[in-house]
Amino acid sequence: MSNAIFNHKSIRKYKPDTISDEILNKILKAASRASTTGNMQVYSIVVTTDPKIKEHLWESHFKQDMVKQAPVVLTFCADFNRFNKWCELNNATPGYDNFLSFYTASIDALLAAQNACIEAEDNGLGICYLGTTTYMAEKIAGILDLPKNVVPVTTVVMGYPDENPGLTDRLPLEAIVHYDKYQDYSDEKIKELYFEKDNSELTKQLLKENNKESLAQVFTDNRYTKKDNVFFSKSLLDFIEKQGFMNNEE
Amino acid sequence: MSNAIFNHKSIRKYKPDTISDEILNKILKAASRASTTGNMQVYSIVVTTDPKIKEHLWESHFKQDMVKQAPVVLTFCADFNRFNKWCELNNATPGYDNFLSFYTASIDALLAAQNACIEAEDNGLGICYLGTTTYMAEKIAGILDLPKNVVPVTTVVMGYPDENPGLTDRLPLEAIVHYDKYQDYSDEKIKELYFEKDNSELTKQLLKENNKESLAQVFTDNRYTKKDNVFFSKSLLDFIEKQGFMNNEE
Numbered sequence: 427m428s429n430a431i432f433n434h435k436s437i438r439k440y441k442p443d444t445i446s447d448e449i450l451n452k453i454l455k456a457a458s459r460a461s462t463t464g465n466m467q468v469y470s471i472v473v474t475t476d477p478k479i480k481e482h483l484w485e486s487h488f489k490q491d492m493v494k495q496a497p498v499v500l501t502f503c504a505d506f507n508r509f510n511k512w513c514e515l516n517n518a519t520p521g522y523d524n525f526l527s528f529y530t531a532s533i534d535a536l537l538a539a540q541n542a543c544i545e546a547e548d549n550g551l552g553i554c555y556l557g558t559t560t561y562m563a564e565k566i567a568g569i570l571d572l573p574k575n576v577v578p579v580t581t582v583v584m585g586y587p588d589e590n591p592g593l594t595d596r597l598p599l600e601a602i603v604h605y606d607k608y609q610d611y612s613d614e615k616i617k618e619l620y621f622e623k624d625n626s627e628l629t630k631q632l633l634k635e636n637n638k639e640s641l642a643q644v645f646t647d648n649r650y651t652k653k654d655n656v657f658f659s660k661s662l663l664d665f666i667e668k669q670g671f672m673n674n675e676e
Numbered sequence: 677m678s679n680a681i682f683n684h685k686s687i688r689k690y691k692p693d694t695i696s697d698e699i700l701n702k703i704l705k706a707a708s709r710a711s712t713t714g715n716m717q718v719y720s721i722v723v724t725t726d727p728k729i730k731e732h733l734w735e736s737h738f739k740q741d742m743v744k745q746a747p748v749v750l751t752f753c754a755d756f757n758r759f760n761k762w763c764e765l766n767n768a769t770p771g772y773d774n775f776l777s778f779y780t781a782s783i784d785a786l787l788a789a790q791n792a793c794i795e796a797e798d799n800g801l802g803i804c805y806l807g808t809t810t811y812m813a814e815k816i817a818g819i820l821d822l823p824k825n826v827v828p829v830t831t832v833v834m835g836y837p838d839e840n841p842g843l844t845d846r847l848p849l850e851a852i853v854h855y856d857k858y859q860d861y862s863d864e865k866i867k868e869l870y871f872e873k874d875n876s877e878l879t880k881q882l883l884k885e886n887n888k889e890s891l892a893q894v895f896t897d898n899r900y901t902k903k904d905n906v907f908f909s910k911s912l913l914d915f916i917e918k919q920g921f922m923n924n925e926e
Contacts, residue, residue, distance in 0.1 A: 518892035521902020652771020
């Protein structure tokens with residue numbers, strides 16, 4: 427049993443201690459052992475420790491302090507730039523300027539990211555994923571000099587924890603698992619599966635803070651609104667196209 | 677150090693032995709501990725063991741025998757169906773019918789998948805990811821009764837290994853890692869980074885089998901062709917739209 431997996435909690439406060447090269451290398455090596463489509467390894471990892479560059483990243487990541495505080499920021503990118511260059515140097519014509527290739531490269535990047543996180547936690551480090559990467563992909567690409575055919579997919583901050591939160595609540599396993607085929611949810615079933623979440627102390631606190639009548643409204647009205655989602659959908663799709671991944675016609 | 681991570685090899689031949697409920701539950705639980713955007717858990721896992729349904733999946737996955745052979749087939753899905761239903765039952769209007777939400781849910785599904793794989797390998801099982809999931813998303817969704825707002829992202833077959841392959845070769849770590857910012861590759865650098873891969877015994881064998889002059893051509897001309905990529909890009913985008921994730925205007 428992997429203790430790192432079962433003890434995982436996102437860490438949002440970090441000690442100033444740096445991560446040794448030895449441990450960082452182990453983490454990156456772990457990332458590189460993840461499965462990758464056809465062993466193409468169509469992803470890259472940008473390891474940022476420079477405080478100045480981290481400050482620019484912090485701005486893009488909605489000024490979440492952990493980006494400045496954590497000693498290491500890893501940006502995992504879908505990357506066909508390296509592979510395409512290799513093809514062109516070998517009399518091969520790459521056909522990877524399309525959405526499927528972007529999505530394939532995203533999968534590579536994300537499996538590598540999760541390996542890195544588990545190895546980091548196995549070495550006493552804390553991590554947190556930043557969802558802001560897809561919102562601000564073009565800005566982040568600018569800061570990190572990402573060339574065409576490279577798109578940032580997710581970011582992980584990493585360092586020694588300066589907090590010790592409890593495990594995050596999860597829905598009961600039966601909420602996310604289906605046997606043999608998908609069993610769609612009745613209203614009753616949804617109410618049952620979300621009952622604990624809807625009635626937790628944390629939820630009561632959130633309803634008060636946000637002045638809402640249900641936890642779901644905290645999500646739809648405050649945290650993940652349609653307006654933001656539509657805005658960021660457009661900017662992400664535009665950027666994917668700009669990076670050369672939307673030539674979906676022969 | 678996580679041995680499961682560093683010893684990972686994709687397994688394509690399986691013993692008929694089933695996976696015990698206890699171990700399978702541990703694996704699913706491990707999946708559920710992965711980070712998820714805003715703790716929304718917008719993914720589902722379909723666990724298929726029924727031989728008849730596995731046979732239909734096998735057809736969709738280009739008849740790769742391991743789909744029939746492995747006792748368990750896990751289909752990881754981007755899933756806003758459950759979350760949207762919960763919103764609607766709680767006077768909240770979900771705004772998750774757009775590309776960003778699909779991509780967010782894909783990230784959730786993939787981090788959970790990698791956790792499941794590591795936990796499986798930690799318990800002596802072998803795994804293999806199937807890239808065919810995105811090619812055949814609509815077909816697979818049909819077999820598994822996936823409703824609107826659910827898209828299959830990746831598939832993992834799982835069971836006790838009946839082969840013991842060596843570790844897969846990887847590019848040197850410096851090929852995929854960049855410090856502080858992305859350092860683009862010169863032609864010389866590409867040649868250097870791919871030298872070992874281009875000149876391995878495996879490559880020599882592949883060039884002979886495929887009658888090609890470079891390994892890159894094996895990828896561009898045979899394995900991952902522009903024609904296929906364009907075709908599957910269109911069908912994947914069409915299906916994402918059909919499932920309700922392409923309303924990117926307010």
